[in-house]
Every structure is written in C-alpha cells, then in structure tokens.
Amino acid sequence: MSDCIFCRIVRGEIPSKKVYEDEHVFAFHDINPIAPVHVLVVPKVHVDSMAHLDEEHEAAMGRLMVAAGKIAREQGCTDGFRTIVNTGRVGLQEVYHLHLHIVGGPNPLPPML
Ligand code: 5GP
Numbered sequence: 001m002s003d004c005i006f007c008r009i010v011r012g013e014i015p016s017k018k019v020y021e022d023e024h025v026f027a028f029h030d031i032n033p034i035a036p037v038h039v040l041v042v043p044k045v046h047v048d049s050m051a052h053l054d055e056e057h058e059a060a061m062g063r064l065m066v067a068a069g070k071i072a073r074e075q076g077c078t079d080g081f082r083t084i085v086n087t088g089r090v091g092l093q094e095v096y097h098l099h100l101h102i103v104g105g106p107n108p109l110p111p112m113l
C-alpha cells in the first residue's frame with residue numbers, strides 16, 4: 001500500500017477538505033491556496049506524474065478531466081478557471097502523485113501563456 005501523501009489523503013488517513021469523490025477521482029482544497037478557488041483533483045490510482053502515463057491510464061485521465069470541469073462549475077468558476085499540471089523537476093512538481101490544480105476566482109493568476 002502506497003505511503004504517498006495523496007494516496008493517504010484519498011484513503012482518509014490524512015485529513016483534507018474534500019470537495020468531490022467518485023469511484024475513480026478525489027478532489028480537495030489545496031492546503032496552501034494561491035487563489036480564492038484552489039482545488040487539487042487526483043486519480044485514485046497512483047501515478048507518479050504525467051510523464052509516467054501510458055495507455056492503461058487513458059480512461060482514468062478522461063474521468064479526471066470530466067470530473068475537473070464539473071468540480072470547477074460546482075466551485076462557482078462560472079467565468080472560467082485555469083488548470084495546471086506540474087510535471088517533474090523542471091515542472092516544479094512537489095508531490096509525485098499526478099494531480100491537476102483548478103485555480104479560479106476573479107483574477108486567479110497572472111498570464112503565463
Ligand atoms: P505541485 O506538486 O503541483 O507543485 O503542487 C503540490 C500541491 O499540493 C501544492 O500546491 C501544495 O500546497 C499541496 N499540498 C501538499 N501537501 C498537501 C497536503 O497534505 N494537503 C493538501 N490539501 N494539499 C497539499
């Protein structure tokens with residue numbers, strides 16, 4: 001059983017402010033929010049990062065994206081939101097369980113791209 005921090009959050013071993021859960025996806029508020037809405041969406045299956053995905057994960061990633069859109073709407077991001085997936089050292093990834101940041105609110109982040 002993985003002792004990865006996000007696997008432990010999914011299992012309820014570490015408390016989190018859950019905003020969504022289904023059979024395959026779990027979402028919770030970031031502990032250090034950078035915007036009024038800052039939610040992390042994770043697959044329940046452990047994958048280290050986007051760079052570790054392969055064909056067996058296609059369905060899980062599709063479910064993650066669909067859930068993320070639903071969660072953002074439920075969080076009130078009616079005018080849109082930004083999504084971030086940090087990958088690896090260069091991508092400034094801190095937690096090596098693949099996760100998608102939903103960042104929203106009036107002016108959630110300065111333009112990057
Ligand atoms: P990344 O790996 O994409 O750089 O970011 C990891 C994110 O996870 C950070 O924004 C950080 O605040 C968040 N984080 C790290 N540990 C915890 C935790 O124990 N609980 C919650 N809710 N968020 C966490």
Ligand code: ZN
Binds near residue numbers: 004006046
């Ligand atoms: Zn994990």
